[in-house]
Amino acid sequence: WRAQYSSKPELPKTVTINSKTYPVEPEWYNVSSTILNLTSRKLHLQKDHPVSITRQIIESVFPSPTYLSYNNLDPVVSTHENFDSLGFPPNHPGRAKTDTYYINSKTLLRTHTSAHEAALFAAAKSPGYLISADVYRRDEIDKSHYPVFHQMEGARVWDRNLVPGGDIVKAVYKDLESLPKHDMIIEDPNPPFHAERNPLQSSHTAEEAKAVAAHLKRSLELMVAEIFKRVKESHARAGVKMKQDDAERPLKVRWVEAYFPFTSPSWELEVWYQDEWLEILGCGVTQQHILDDAGVPSQIGWAFGVGLERIAMLLFQIPDIRLFWSRDQRFLGQFAGVGDDLGKLRPFVGFSKHPACYKDVSFWLPGHGGAGAAGGRGGEGEWHENDLMEVVRDVAGDVVEDVVLMDSFVHPKTGRRIEDGDVLGVGAVVLISGETVCVVDAQPPGRLGPDCASKTWG
Ligand code: FA5
Ligand code: MG
Structure with missing residues (x-):
């Protein structure tokens, strides 16, 4: 009995994920079979799944052909794509085997959608792109964390060689003017960049960085405005009362300085909801070395990454992140038809986590x-x-x-x-x-x- 339960299970020599086979290195391999099984679920592509509906709503704010969507990129990426290409230092804690699922020393399950930035900037098929995908992080277990969740990445660039007169600043402000307005209350107490806390990149002029940041912030504010418009509508439709503050005031958001190895300056966007600040996304001005390495040094732009479950939990009032993985019709049935008609979106009605x-x-x-x-x-x-x-x-x-x-x-x-x-x-x-x-x-x-x-x- 002891021998049976104390010996380690034998490791496979290879592992197959989405019909591609990868060699396993025992000293690196740490993907459990539970996690492996989740790689085929792709909740962001399941019709009428709340994660997929959330993706659709965000995609509607970033229309093609300016933004092209990539929703089926493989979850297995190289350490180079996930970390090195983005400027993560060699000792960054995110690289540890305790935090990341490895197949071998050079291959892992992406920890974020940013792993695809370099490839998509290099492809340069459109001035902007969106990626939605499952991402994997070894993490604690509670109602707002799960080792697999979904992110949506967005990016937008302007090319000095393509804008009139090579004037990036003018081109960016022109695009900014064509974006819709909104009535949200914005707290943005920090300067557009700060020498120590949130520096301007040496290859950008202050005016360029300011312009790109302004376009980035307005674009993401519009995304949040769209999401909360849907939240309010769905509450009204279902006759569910929102907290008075959330229902009656214009939405309040704030920009907080942040740090990511692959953007500078960087921010997080938070929303005032149910009496607290809720972190929605991270973003910033793309590090120029990423665009240079991708073979498009004449471009300058921004990128953001948002957690789809976080947004879906707000949209549908879903109280626990684990519910997204449910195959129970009491869960899935509540979203039937919403993917085709967002006018049917209603708050989720809870049921027992135990089977009937x-x-x-x-x-x-x-x-x-x-x-x-x-x-x-x-x-x-x-x-x-x-x-x-x-x-x-x-x-x-x-x-x-x-x-x-x-x-x-x-x-x-x-x-x-x-x-x-x-x-x-x-x-x-x-x-x-x-x-x-x-x-x-x-x-x-x-x-x-x-x-x-x-x-x-x-
Ligand atoms: C990132 O993953 C960056 N790649 C985002 C980014 C992209 C920044 C492009 C700049 C430019 P972060 O680890 O903070 O950042 O995650 C981004 C978002 O994912 C968070 O704001 C949150 O909404 C969501 N998120 C993060 N961890 C979890 C988790 N364990 N469960 C659910 N959602 C999460
Ligand atoms: Mg964060």
Whole structure:
């Protein structure tokens, strides 16, 4: 027994992910089979899945052909793509085996969508792009963290060789002017860059960085405005009250200085929601070395990365990140059709995290009537199924989801109920969900009689 449970499971020599096979190095390999199984789920592409709906809403704010979408990039990338190309120093903690899922020393499951920046800047198919993808991080387990989640990356560049007169600043402000306005309250207390905290890159003029940052911030504010417009609409549609502050005031957001190896200056965008600041995304002016290495040194631009589950939790009021992985129709069924018609978006209605528990209950009825009284809808003194409903509701409250009368039975020979000991059975299925112990004392006074014993269900 000891030998069996204390020895390490034998490692595979290779691992196949999305039909590509990679060699495993035992000293690096740390991908559990649970994680491997999740690589095929691609929630961001499942029709009517809240992660996919969230992707669609964000994509609508960054339309093609300016922004091209890439939603099916392989989750297996090189350490170069995930870290080196982006300027992560060799000792960055994110590279540790404790934080990142490795297949071998050079191959890993991407920890963020930024792993594809270099390739897409090099492809240079459009001035902007969007990537949505599953990302993997070895992390704690709680309601807002999961080792697999989804990110959406966006980027936009301007090319000195392509804008009129080579004037990047003018071109960026012209594009900024064509963006819609919004009525949000913006807190942005910091200067556009700061020598120590949030430096300007040496290859950019202050005016260029300011212009790019202004376009970046407005674009992302519009994204947040669109999301919260949907949040408000869906609450109204469902008749669910939002916190007064969230419902009545214009949305309040703030820009906070941040640090990423691959952008400078950098920010995080936070939203004031349900009495706290909620971090939504990270972004900044793209490090010029990334564009230089990608063979497009004449370009300058911005990039952002947002957590799709975070946004989806707001949009649908989903309380736990683990729910996104559910295959339960009580979860998935609530979003049916929303992918085709966002006008159907409604807040999620919670259900127990435990599977439903069915109780099949049969009981004896006192019989006053004779044949024809079946179904429990007789006259004075007869039993009615609503009597049972009352008992169940009284004892178990809303924990019980459904009580169904399945069958009733009158003895064919006697046609009577109790006088001769014949049985009239009434079966009820009581669906109990939730953690509460349900105690049904099925004894409405003077109705069900002594034959119907008290029951305790756990
Ligand atoms: C990044 O991953 C950067 N690549 C983002 C970026 C892209 C910055 C381009 C600049 C330019 P960060 O680790 O902070 O950054 O994650 C970005 C977003 O992903 C967070 O704001 C959050 O919304 C979401 N996120 C991060 N960790 C988790 C997690 N464990 N579970 C769910 N969402 C998460
Ligand atoms: Mg962060």
